[in-house]
Amino acid sequence: MAAAEPLVRTEGLTKYFTSRRSLVAKLVARQKDRLIKAVDDVNLAIYPGETLGLVGESGCGKTTLGRTLIKLYEPTSGEIYYRNQLVHEMRGKELTAFRKEAQIIFQNPYASLNPRKTVRDIISVPLRTRGLREPRIIEEEILNLLHRVGLSPRHIDSYPHQFSGGQRQRIGVARALALQPNFIVADEPVSALDVSVQAQIINLLEELQEEYQLTYLFITHDLSVVHYISDRIAVMYLGHIVETAPTTTLFSRPLHPYTQALLSAIPSVDKSFRRKRIILEGTVPTPLDPPPGCRFHTRCFAKLGDICTRVTPSLVEVEKNHFVACHHFE
């Protein structure tokens, strides 16, 4: 898989948000606008047909990265290539085509569906974008999609509030599928759901991937889910990717101290997985004012010394396909 051309590739992708101060604060307290460094210098490649899991704790920039990749946000700097084409240079037809190919499934099935539209309205919009005009064909296609995601035809004229969380997420999946995409960013698609329903959606996403050769970026904070669904995993901490590796390698030989702590913290029903728990000190620093050098050095238990606080480590390939950003491996 790794030998193929990546479907999506980023070079130094960076996204900052500005946290504006009020005029009063600026004049009186002389405060300046501040930058939230949500995604900072990310190099990532996603290969066709694979599922790349993106894990990290809340506020680490996973969602921002996912949204920037499909051009829902404009990057502050850096490049995104889709099929070796620069995304920010796309215009007109090219851009429309990209928008169709790259879709997203949102985290919160309660907030991402318009409560005043029926399922028919919600799904017919992307179908018309795809160029379908005839109402009969559109209806047929909607019914196909509903069937595919496991909803019954009688649901077509229902409103979102009439569905349970799991069913709503199925509607979200159907909406994304309607454009016949290649690349889907799944942003915590199951974290709002109960365990027994969560498994239904995960299995559905896997079946769809096989059927339509989809490529997923699967964003989640749940490590057992990401272990199950991903071929490769990227671990993110405060806007930086700190480690990427094939799933089995990452779980058997995590190299970055943060990954090690993260994996050791998963409570598991599986006794054989339990390992000595590494309890990290403190909490994640704010992305408004991230620590210099390695972003993890404030909580790291394996700090080398001065170099960690001064120099930001870059991702290096330690073994085949296993990249780590840590001074221990430079």
Next chain:
Amino acid sequence: MLEIKNLSTHFPTERGLVKAVNNVSLSLAKGEILGLVGESGCGKSMTLLSILRLVPFPGKIVGGEVTFRGCNLLEKKPAEMRTLRGQDIAMVFQDPMTTLNPVFRVGEQIGESLRIHGAMGKESFRRKYGENRKIAERKRVLELMREVGIPSAEERYLEYPHQFSGGMQQRALIAIALSCNPKLLLADEPTTALDVTIQAQILSLLEQINKEHGTGIILVTHDLGVAAEFCQRIAVMYAGSLVEIGPTDVVIEDPQHPYTIGLLRSIPKITGKKEKIKPIFGNVPDLAGLAGGCPFAPRCDFVEDACYSRDIPMRQITDNHQVRCLNSQGQNV
């Protein structure tokens, strides 16, 4: 220490009677950690609130017994309950952001329960922390904050909840709960709003409290992994009923109720080769107008006609392993 017998809490609603807690019986030994597991809306939180008699209107405890250190809490006068809450039985809520009062300093909020329960009037307290009430309160609060691992307690004492991170807020709540050295701690999803690395911090804090003070803990969680690592016994609830209860290893490795089996199969395994996860089909039922019989029957793989016809009794499988299922072997309880 705590014994719940046939506890039922009902909510009359427009759509029908909701049996949020339906005939639940369980017990907790001194210094034990019990995990109460189930999906959202299965009645876990309501069970905890029923123990404290804090069920919100229009809910009502309609039957059963809650015996805590020899007395039935359901027969106590409201005033007696008030002294008990926070002093002998304390609760840690799920969402620390909404539980703390945003307009009071954190130190003050931790000190409040000391004041309310008159802990500072006690002889031992005065001897330990001094005669001056204000200074004594401050000393004890700082001690509590340090115990739950809030760094630079002196400065944090004066801060407001919004200046605390989620994990720190949860620690502050635990400090409030611990302030009167309760015998029993009810923790309602204390780590659900937190990240995994912070969750690990809070769970090990609770473990440490349990070891050092011998505090009994009932931990409500939807995460079977948390329960499996942290609790000595696990009780599984579904749609208001207790469906299985037993020692952690038995429930995890040899579950008997189809719902417990289904739950465990829905969780992706982390070790070994990839096993396909098997979801439970269908959805959690609406509790209003739930027909008699086993509430899990419509989603069960082993359902028989008899499952729908009558209420299923709890069956004793081994010494302390009980299951509510007709297909299980064992004696009716």
